[in-house]
Amino acid sequence: MLTSILKILARKESLSMTQLADEVGYTSREIESALEQMEHMGYIHRQQFGPQCSSSSCGSNGCEGCGFASSESFAVWELTERGQTIVGSKPK
Amino acid sequence: MKIALVGNPNVGKSTVFNVLTGSNQQVGNWAGKTVERKSGIIQRANQTIEMIDLPGTYSLTAYSQEEIITREYILRENPDVVMAMVDASNIERNLYLVLQILELAPRVVIGLNMMDLAVSSGLTIHTAELALALNVPVIEIVAAKGKGIEEFLDEAIRVGTLSQDPLPRKVPYPQALEQKVRAMEGLLSKNPWATRYPLRWLAIKRLERDPEIGQDWKASAPGISQSKDSCCDTGYGVSYELLKTTSLPGEELLETYEAEGWSKDHFEMAFADAKYQYISEILPKFRTTINPGKPTWTDSIDAWALSPIWGYPIMMAVLGLVFWGSFVASAPLGGAISQGMAWSAEVIVRLLQWGQAPEFIQSLIRDGIFAGVGAVLAFVPQIAIFFAFFSLMQDSGYLARAAFLGDRFMQLMGLHGKSFFSLVSGFGCNVPGIMATRTLEDPKDRLITMLINPLIPCVPRLGVMSAVVAAFFPGSRGSVVMLSLLMLSMFLVMVSALFMRRVVKQTERSAFVMELPLYHIPTLRNVLLPTWQKTYSFLKRAWTFILVASIVVWFLSSYPQGVPMQATWAGKMGGWLSFIGAPLGFDWRIMVSIVFGFAAKETTLSTLGILYGVAANASQSIAQAMTGAMTPLNAYTFLVVYMLYIPCLASVVTTYKESGSLGWTSFGVAYNLILSFIMGWIVFHGGQALGFQ
Incomplete structure (x- = not known):
């Protein structure tokens, strides 16, 4: 299960959680749990894309409102360097 | 009797501990750690029980202080029983820790907490089946209400006083892995040092090259402990030479496995994988869900909204609806x-005339401030309605889907998936969009994303564009025109990325898994509040930056006095630029408005208002003034050029700051200018060839 997820993350197409769950054949709950564990182990990491305009430099640069898309929060899971190494090598 | 209370963070452990120990608690820190240590005494009949509330942890690896403390306590203090708290509503995650505990300690009782939450999520946990699956007693508790806690303790006391260790189920590892575990067990069993650990657990940890086990060996191996520096008692002071000659048991076997490609990470992943696999296999035995396999309505909508075939037409339809709604609803306002x-x-100028104010003051008020700022303010309803529709998209959860679909474009361009967050942010404002490239690790990916970000029309640009579209393409035609411009922008982002990849060679793209929020009905507050905030920000800018810009443009277009506008300084500036504007069908006023748009995009609109002399003729709106002077083809060409040339000065400065390169910043500026000119030329001459006016 964990290895399958890592292999999928090493591919080029991104997925939603539901799509990932469908592909590996587990429930979304199981997938979330597995992702959290792998993050804890350092193979993947979760990155949150929060409001970019919270930084003070934005206002000082003359950015007038940052609009909507920049205040939307996105969270993604992706491989760390360690995760990429383990996917890239296969033991005999 | 010693009892250890373990569990994931926030599983309700502290509640159980407080109920059982009451005021008989001792609170301090674990030796040498910053983690809190809580212990308490419980009196039961003739027994005095010492209970330790171990730190909340998700596993027993050696990645955090909490994990190390928990497993060291179980190993060193050897509690008579471990009370493992499990969250019934998130049992997959919690059972991983339980399986690790079962490899360390055979006497375990599970307290299944938060059953009420599980039930409300449509889950039913059959405790008897769970107990059977793991061969461990399971007690249902509702810690928050104090239910089942005494029974949990009673069961722990019963298990703790059993004459023989029970035999909980072990995780079945794949055959190849199991063989390696057994081989390591065989080697370790011959070493007296290993007797202090459960053998199977130690074998697994050796295969994983657990660093804590290594420290323990260094501290206790014969010869090493005696050679510690006098200042240190941690074992770290041992000499390298001694360590080399007294390697940990099983080292040779590990080297053999390493030669076969089994690194510590491969072992760690294989053991974790097997545990998760095992949890997945036993879950259906004790957990049932209401309507298993029935998709939620979010899943049902996503089947269409994220479909590679239907996702894009749906996105276009939604955006079309947003533009159509903002054009149609805002027109009367x-x-x-x-x-x-x-x-x-008119009223203010009459008052000024009555007060015999100088002519230039009257002109400044009428032809500068009212024409400039007024031209922008006339489109506030349209922009506010556009903002409201965007808020609806965001609060309903659709905007995240649209962003996710955008990643497919990144794929086609060979860019890192995270690049699309920068581009999505660019729709709000290119400045944070460019700043968002910081999340990209590869500097080449960063540079490409930074250079293509300005091709994404930001909200101020969209506002001005929708204003011009509304003037030339009223009604539903406007939404089609806006969609065509957005599609052109997307297409050019792709083409430019492909081109930049040739200029800047970057590493291979990797994917990600995105968390998407559930769809929900937007709340009035979540729609109105951001709409107001953005509209207010737009208005504030109109009264500050745009006001100043309007005064400057009025000054340039009014002096020298007594000459036709085309002979003023602004007119001359436009004349100098006519060699660029003429091939695109632009008159001098359009060129001047484009130049002023460099400072901030909205000033284009105020400049057009002043140069087309809107306020000079009170009966004429900017739309009417512009449509009288431009054809729809001129307007569409202007929109293309306006959308593609540099977003604003702030974005250029940000590109310089983020890239740290004047060369790449200049390249980006030149690229945008040349691209906008070429696209404008193609649209204008292509349109003429096709017979458009």
Whole structure:
């Protein structure tokens, strides 16, 4: 299960959680749990894309409102360097 | 009797501990750690029980202080029983820790907490089946209500006083892995040092090259402990030479496995994988869900909204609806504001005439401030309605889907998936969009994303564009025109990325898994509040930056006095630029407005208002003034050029700051200018060839 997820993350197409769950054949709950564990182990990491305009430099640069898309929060899971190494090598 | 209370963070452990120990608690820190240590005494009949509330942890690896403390306590203090708290509503995650505990300690009792939450999520946990699956007693508790806690303790006391260790189920590892575990067990069993650990657990940890086990060996191996520096008692002071000669048991076997490609990470992943696999296999035995396999309505919508075939037409339809709604709904309000501004200008100028104010003051108020700022204000309803629709998209959860679909474009361009967050942010404002490239690790990916970000039309640009579209393409035609411009922008982002990849060679793209929020009905507050905030920000800018810009443009277009506008300084500036504007069908006023748009995009609109002399003729709105001087083809060409040339000065400065390269910043500026000119030329001459006016 964990290895399958890592292999999928090493591919080029991104997925939603539901799509990932469908592909590996587990429930979304199981997938979330597995992702959290792998993050804890350092193979993947979760990155949150929060409001970019919270930084003070934005206002000082003359950015007038940052609009909507920049205040939307996105969270993604992706491989760390360690995760990429383990996917890239296969033991005999 | 010693009892250890373990569990994931926030599983309700502290509640159980407090109920059982009451005021008989001792609180301090674990030796040498910053983690809190809580212990308490419980009196039961003739027994005095010492209970330790171990730190909340998700596993027993050696990645955090909490994990190390928990497993060291179980190993060193050897509690008579471990009370493992499990969250019934998130049992997959919690059972991983339980399986690790079962490899360390055979006497375990599970307390299944938060059953009420599980039930409300449509889950039913059959405790008897769970107990059977793991061969461990399971007690249902509701810690928050104090239910089942005494029974949990009673069961722990019963298990703790059993004459023989029970035999909980072990995780079955794949055959190849199991063989390696057994081989390591065989080697370790011959070493007296290993007797202090459960053998199977130690074998697994050796295969994983657990660093804590290594420290323990260094501290206790014969010869090493005696050679510690006098200042240190941690074992770290041992000499390298001694360590080399006294390697940990099983080292040779590990080297053999390493030669076969089994690194510590491969072992760690294989053991974790097997545990998760095992949890997945036993879950259906004790957990049932209401309507298993039945998709939620979010899943049902996503089957269409994220479909590679239907996702894009749906996204286009939603965006089309947003533009159509903002054009149609705002038209009457925009007209009213235009008339109101013209009327106000008229009244104020009459008052000034009555007060015998100088002519230039009257002209400044009428032809500068009212024409410039008024031109922008006339489109506030349209922009506010556009913002409201965007808020609806965001709060309903659809905007995240649209962003996710955008990643497919990144794929086609060979860019890192995270690049699309920068581009999505660019729709709000290119400045944070460019700053968002910081999340990209590869500097080449960063540079490409930074250079293509300005091709994404930001909200101020969209506002001005929708204003011009509304003037030339009223009604539903406007939404089609806006969609065509957005599609052109997307297409050019792709083409430019492919081109930049040739200029800047970057590493291979990797994917990600995105968390998407559930769809929900947007709340009025979540729609109105950001709409107001953005509209207010737009208005504030109109009264500050745009006001100043309007005064400057009025000055340049009014002096020298007594000459036709084309002979003023602004007119001359436009004349100098006519060699660029003429091939695109632009008159000098358009070129001047484009130049002023460099400072900030909205000033284009105020400049057009002044140069087309909106307030000079109170009965005429900017739309009417512009449509009288430009054809729809001119307008569409202007929109293409306006959308593609540099977003604003702030974005250029940000590109320089983020890239740290004047060369790449200049390249980006030149690229945008040249691209906008070429696209404008193609649209204008292509349109003429096709017979468009």
